[in-house]
Amino acid sequence: MNIGDVAQRSGLPAKTIRYYEEIGLIRPQRGENGYRRFREQDLHKLAFLGRARALGFTIEDCRTLIALYEDESRESGQVKRVAEEHLHQIDDKIAQLQSMRTTLGHLIHACAGDHRPDCPILEDLAKDVPEEAASASEGVR
Amino acid sequence: MNIGDVAQRSGLPAKTIRYYEEIGLIRPQRGENGYRRFREQDLHKLAFLGRARALGFTIEDCRTLIALYEDESRESGQVKRVAEEHLHQIDDKIAQLQSMRTTLGHLIHACAGDHRPDCPILEDLAKDVPEEAASASEGVR
DNA sequence: TGTGGGGCCTCCAGTCACTGGAAGGTCAAG
């Protein structure tokens, strides 16, 4: 199989597959013409990667998960730990986004959205800076 | 005010403030020693930026919002449109994350997480590739 | 046998919004 075939069958762009080789996630063989030659096991691994990425696992997580997958003596607790860690990060992100969503929703609701210049959204963004410089108010990054 | 002062009062890291100058969001003056000199209006703008960023607006959105803020003849509808567009993107992201969350939650629930190697998480990730692209004879899912 | 159009290759640059660090100038206190 050439890269175009695996791209189609795995659903991953050829560019991404080359990138995965570059960072050592896969090691396809090479033909005499220099073309990558993929075997079924490569395709399998790419599909694994595609699904893990679709669940939001980082590339490093994927590396770990593949290593565990190939390790006969793994303990499912190891896998579960990685997944739970990731779940927590997803939850954090959702919470952060929902907080933004709430605030933004209120502001949008309060804004007439007409031809006049008065706008609660801008007014909120331009609120005065609290004068207590010393006390720390930690923002989002 | 030097950069350290505005950093503290705006809650933004000095690095970020320098970056904002580099991309033209702010234009602080300079002292004879080469230090940036910030006025109250610069601080105000940085606070505006900090809040907009905390709501998840992109830098380009921020540029637009500041321009609207400074434009006396703006229409609040313009602001509202930007905010609504952004809200949609937040909603999309939340939906995507919640979908991941659901799947991942199921998998984690199904995984014993003990010393044995059997793991539904890995099994799911390693599911067979659907034969859709190559053969096109099988039924779809 | 030539030609045209894919497909494949590598390498480089860009994305987004910072962040870290090196190397060095400036300032106020002791």
Next chain:
DNA sequence: CTTGACCTTCCAGTGACTGGAGGCCCCACA
């Protein structure tokens, strides 16, 4: 005069790709 905090610029790196240039390879068709 030294120390140390603060400031400067410049360069590189982050994550996970993505786009594009320039060039080789392969096959079908005339």
